[in-house]
Amino acid sequence: MEKFTVHTGVGAPLRRSNVDTDQIIPAEYLKRVTRHGYEDALFSAWRKDPDFVLNQPAYSLSSVLVAGPDFGTGSSREHAVWALQDYGFKVVLSSRFADIFRGNAGKGGLLAAEVEESVIERLWEVLDAHQGAQITVDLVECRVRAERIDEPFVIDEYVRWRLLEGLDDIGISLKHEVAIGEFEHRRPEFLPTTA
Amino acid sequence: MGRTLAEKVWESHVVARAEGEPDLLYIDLHLVHEVTSPQAFDGLRAAGRPVRRPELTMATEDHNVPTIDIDKPIADPISRTQVETLRRNCNEFGVPLYSLGNVEQGIVHVVGPQMGLTQPGMTVVCGDSHTSTHGAFGALAFGIGTSEVEHVLATQTLPLKPFKTMAITVNGALPEGVTAKDLILAVIAKIGTGGGQGYVLEYRGEAIESLSMEARMTICNMSIEAGARAGMIAPDETTYEFLKGRERAPHGVAWDEAVQTWRGLVTDDDAEFDAEVVIDASTLSPFVTWGTNPGQGLPLSSSVPNPEDFENEVDRSAAQRAIEYMGLTAGMPLKDITVDTVFLGSCTNGRIEDLRAAAQVIEGRKVADGVTMLVVPGSVRVRLQAESEGLDKVFIEAGAQWRQAGCSMCLAMNPDKLTPGERSASTSNRNFEGRQGPGGRTHLVSPQVAAATAVTGHLSAPTDLVNA
Numbered sequence A: 001m002e003k004f005t006v007h008t009g010v011g012a013p014l015r016r017s018n019v020d021t022d023q024i025i026p027a028e029y030l031k032r033v034t035r036h037g038y039e040d041a042l043f044s045a046w047r048k049d050p051d052f053v054l055n056q057p058a059y060s061l062s063s064v065l066v067a068g069p070d071f072g073t074g075s076s077r078e079h080a081v082w083a084l085q086d087y088g089f090k091v092v093l094s095s096r097f098a099d100i101f102r103g104n105a106g107k108g109g110l111l112a113a114e115v116e117e118s119v120i121e122r123l124w125e126v127l128d129a130h131q132g133a134q135i136t137v138d139l140v141e142c143r144v145r146a147e148r149i150d151e152p153f154v155i156d157e158y159v160r161w162r163l164l165e166g167l168d169d170i171g172i173s174l175k176h177e178v179a180i181g182e183f184e185h186r187r188p189e190f191l192p193t194t195a
Numbered sequence B: 001m002g003r004t005l006a007e008k009v010w011e012s013h014v015v016a017r018a019e020g021e022p023d024l025l026y027i028d029l030h031l032v033h034e035v036t037s038p039q040a041f042d043g044l045r046a047a048g049r050p051v052r053r054p055e056l057t058m059a060t061e062d063h064n065v066p067t068i069d070i071d072k073p074i075a076d077p078i079s080r081t082q083v084e085t086l087r088r089n090c091n092e093f094g095v096p097l098y099s100l101g102n103v104e105q106g107i108v109h110v111v112g113p114q115m116g117l118t119q120p121g122m123t124v125v126c127g128d129s130h131t132s133t134h135g136a137f138g139a140l141a142f143g144i145g146t147s148e149v150e151h152v153l154a155t156q157t158l159p160l161k162p163f164k165t166m167a168i169t170v171n172g173a174l175p176e177g178v179t180a181k182d183l184i185l186a187v188i189a190k191i192g193t194g195g196g197q198g199y200v201l202e203y204r205g206e207a208i209e210s211l212s213m214e215a216r217m218t219i220c221n222m223s224i225e226a227g228a229r230a231g232m233i234a235p236d237e238t239t240y241e242f243l244k245g246r247e248r249a250p251h252g253v254a255w256d257e258a259v260q261t262w263r264g265l266v267t268d269d270d271a272e273f274d275a276e277v278v279i280d281a282s283t284l285s286p287f288v289t290w291g292t293n294p295g296q297g298l299p300l301s302s303s304v305p306n307p308e309d310f311e312n313e314v315d316r317s318a319a320q321r322a323i324e325y326m327g328l329t330a331g332m333p334l335k336d337i338t339v340d341t342v343f344l345g346s347c348t349n350g351r352i353e354d355l356r357a358a359a360q361v362i363e364g365r366k367v368a369d370g371v372t373m374l375v376v377p378g379s380v381r382v383r384l385q386a387e388s389e390g391l392d393k394v395f396i397e398a399g400a401q402w403r404q405a406g407c408s409m410c411l412a413m414n415p416d417k418l419t420p421g422e423r424s425a426s427t428s429n430r431n432f433e434g435r436q437g438p439g440g441r442t443h444l445v446s447p448q449v450a451a452a453t454a455v456t457g458h459l460s461a462p463t464d465l466v467n468a
Helices: A027-031 A079-087 A099-108 A117-129 A157-165 A169-174 A177-186 B005-011 B038-047 B077-093 B108-115 B129-137 B146-155 B180-191 B213-226 B237-243 B253-262 B313-326 B352-362 B380-388 B391-398 B447-456
Strands: A006-014 A064-067 A091-094 A111-114 A134-138 A143-146 A149-152 B014-016 B023-026 B029-032 B057-060 B123-126 B140-143 B157-160 B164-171 B199-204 B230-232 B275-280 B287-289 B297-299 B341-344 B372-375 B423-426 B441-444
Touching: A006 A117, A027 A079, A027 B077, A064 A117, A064 A134, A079 A099, A091 A117, A091 A134, A099 A111, A099 A157, A099 B146, A117 A143, A117 A149, A169 B146, A169 B157, A177 B014, A177 B023, B005 B140, B005 B199, B005 B230, B029 B108, B029 B146, B038 B077, B038 B146, B057 B108, B108 B123, B108 B129, B108 B213, B108 B380, B123 B129, B129 B140, B129 B213, B129 B230, B140 B230, B146 B157, B180 B213, B180 B275, B180 B287, B180 B297, B199 B213, B213 B230, B213 B237, B213 B352, B237 B253, B341 B352, B341 B447, B352 B380, B352 B391, B352 B447, B372 B391, B380 B391, B423 B447
Parallel strands: A006 A064, A064 A091, A091 A111, B029 B057, B029 B123, B123 B140, B164 B199, B164 B275, B199 B230, B341 B372, B341 B423, B423 B441
Antiparallel strands: A006 A134, A134 A143, A143 A149, B014 B023, B023 B157, B287 B297, B287 B441
């Protein structure tokens, strides 16, 4: 996984709450068996509307999504993270993330940064006033900056460390291989097997 | 201080714990399906890693599979490739798989419990958010993403931060005709789609204790719709009764040993929850959704809300947008909403008890003109059981379509989907925009309301049929 430290890019205002993962990527696109190539799938229903934010030329290269509360609810599909990344997003800012989405984002290297709802409102104002305005998201300092805005964001400390270091989770867990083996010896014998 | 049920299960699965790091939890059962696994198996191959415990892993084909003509090759080439990829991966890595045509095939969350694989006190994961279903047995069960699927395949563990705990206490008794589905829709409407974020919900109280295992699964299944990754119900005699004699449940001496252990899986009297919600079951009535998230629900006897009545700006604009998408008018009675399609099935309401309840309502009646009703059993076993009870004939004689097992129209990955603008009453779990097909409109309902709605052609409770 690539290391993440500081990112500056065009912010895109997504003025909607409860953006569920079916909206981020409809199930139809989940039939693919690849890990990449989902840029066309991102918000595919909403992108049919010419007025949709990502259809505005100013946001065509956006990489910081500024969304309403409860982003990423619903299905566990990690394809939602992949679609956002394949489109070019590095960061999603929201005042509340659904748990599974937040976890998936951390695994895939997409920064899901939680800020106060009032900060989202102010960022939206900046982005409306200056279409194509840039936002800086600093994972070292845990701050989000844009024009006169300089506010903290919240992210799980362990996820932050992994993103900063670009570490693979499986490798970390396998360091505990002896402990896993010992645990397996202690498991009750009545537990089921599938084969 | 005492511990909650969730904390007990958590503590008994900690493999490694260190300051500043998530706990490493052992996973007792990993369920796999075709949609969220291909990239995980690819990851294993790229790293040269095997599946650590294939015998604690089980796969089934459900999301993509057709519900008609299952003896023919899958018509959609992309779906076919995905299903074939699962078969190849399971074969290569030694994971037991129940393919289309096998008697054990079905929706992963219906199959696990029916085989007796889901047991109290276990940790259960699957690359599917409705894994919360298995919490009905007192298991800690939650959905994971594809990276985590790969992680569990490789290590049989997951690094996790402890959840907070929330008690959902349901006192009293559910009135006649009010189901588990109505109860959980009311809970979600009360706490909101984000209300459970970061929590494991434990459902308790008289109303919960008197529910069957099927009904408990319906409740736990939709915990994710309140934002909670997991929902749990303490095991009791109902749980043991359901499990006893099932193929993968313990037998003989092992059964006695297991029950002895399971009896300790209750929240201690002096345990404290981080949050508590109390509901009086006797106040509930059939509940349906009017909007585009599962929290936008109301009693069936009420009307589409007026967005202006919401205090919060976020809720107001969400309601405005939902009413527009759903093609409704503020103030219209919910019972005046006419539907084109009725879908009975899914991991929420595709079990035998659900089919029996719907059949009882529709027996001797007809599906209204212009309405299509799809009945999709949750598994092949459910289908066979229903056929042995003659339920298939009840549905077919009423004019409904009797299908093969799978996820079907719940998420429209197979050919069963709504067309743009079409409206359904659906026993599934999500009413998101386009969930059941692009442009489709979904009202979430119980099996009984689904059946009554099929008869009248507009949202109805079984009691509305008496005079019909």
